Amino acid sequence: VTITSPHNEQLKAIRKLNQRRRERERSGRFVAEGEDLLAAADAAGWQPVQRFCAAGSGLAGTEVEPALLATASELGSGTRALAVFQERWAPAATGPLCVYLHGVGDPGNVGTILRSAHAFGASCVAVGPGTADPFGPKAVRASMGALFAVPLARVETIDALPAPTVALVAGRGTPLHELAAGPVTLLVGAERDGLPREIVSAADHVAHIPIATHSLNAAMAATVALYEASRMARK
Numbered sequence: 001v002t003i004t005s006p007h008n009e010q011l012k013a014i015r016k017l018n019q020r021r022r023e024r025e026r027s028g029r030f031v032a033e034g035e036d037l038l039a040a041a042d043a044a045g046w047q048p049v050q051r052f053c054a055a056g057s058g059l060a061g062t063e064v065e066p067a068l069l070a071t072a073s074e075l076g077s078g079t080r081a082l083a084v085f086q087e088r089w090a091p092a093a094t095g096p097l098c099v100y101l102h103g104v105g106d107p108g109n110v111g112t113i114l115r116s117a118h119a120f121g122a123s124c125v126a127v128g129p130g131t132a133d134p135f136g137p138k139a140v141r142a143s144m145g146a147l148f149a150v151p152l153a154r155v156e157t158i159d160a161l162p163a164p165t166v167a168l169v170a171g172r173g174t175p176l177h178e179l180a181a182g183p184v185t186l187l188v189g190a191e192r193d194g195l196p197r198e199i200v201s202a203a204d205h206v207a208h209i210p211i212a213t214h215s216l217n218a219a220m221a222a223t224v225a226l227y228e229a230s231r232m233a234r235k
């Protein structure tokens with residue numbers, strides 16, 4: 001049966017999940033759109049709760065009249081496929097290569113960091129206070145499917161993180177490449193304010209990526225630091 005009604009309750013629920021973090025947190029569900037993302041979910045063994053496709057596309061899922069499916073989509077161009085998944089949260093942050101995000105409020109940065117974490121074989125991304133929802137539509141899209149592959153954990157205080165912790169602070173502490181190789185949790189701060197002072201002083205080390213300007217974007221800094229940490233681990 002093809003869905004043709006704009007009042008369809010399942011499509012209404014998808015719009016809510018896309019638009020409201022509270023609804024995602026209440027239901028523990030999120031939406032992923034597009035054939036590439038759904039293929040990444042399949043490859044990682046994630047079964048959707050519901051799957052929808054544009055009528056006539058030949059894709060898997062309940063068929064929806066294409067113009068109507070576009071009204072549930074967050075992609076400007078609409079979509080041929082979308083699915084609802086149950087969120088997965090690891091019970092704790094785990095090493096040996098963990099990234100902790102504190103106040104990283106831009107969902108595009110959160111998704112980009114997930115993508116880099118996957119690329120460099122990180123064991124976990126830990127989501128701290130003030131950080132954008134990694135299951136929000138912009139973060140899901142920017143992760144390019146990495147959120148199906150990298151374990152995510154919610155962390156309220158940094159003593160819940162695997163040691164040693166390294167606070168990444170532009171222009172402060174040790175140059176990152178001078179730290180000893182081994183397990184590490186990289187702490188990344190807010191786009192505007194950086195890491196709060198109490199987090200920096202509680203960290204085991206403070207390190208910077210040597211650059212010629214004041215600072216890098218949070219996702220760029222996380223990516224360079226992940227590269228450095230994975231490079232040191234390979235040595």
Ligand SMILES: C[S@@+](CC[C@H](N)C(=O)[O-])C[C@H]1O[C@@H](n2cnc3c(N)ncnc32)[C@H](O)[C@@H]1O
Nearest residue numbers: 168169170188189194195208209215216218221
């Ligand atoms: C845009 S920066 C924040 C800039 C902020 N005004 C400050 O001075 O901390 C966002 C985050 O990226 C990381 N970061 C940016 N540039 C860095 C660098 N050169 N070395 C280490 N971390 C850096 C830090 O974790 C920082 O909290």
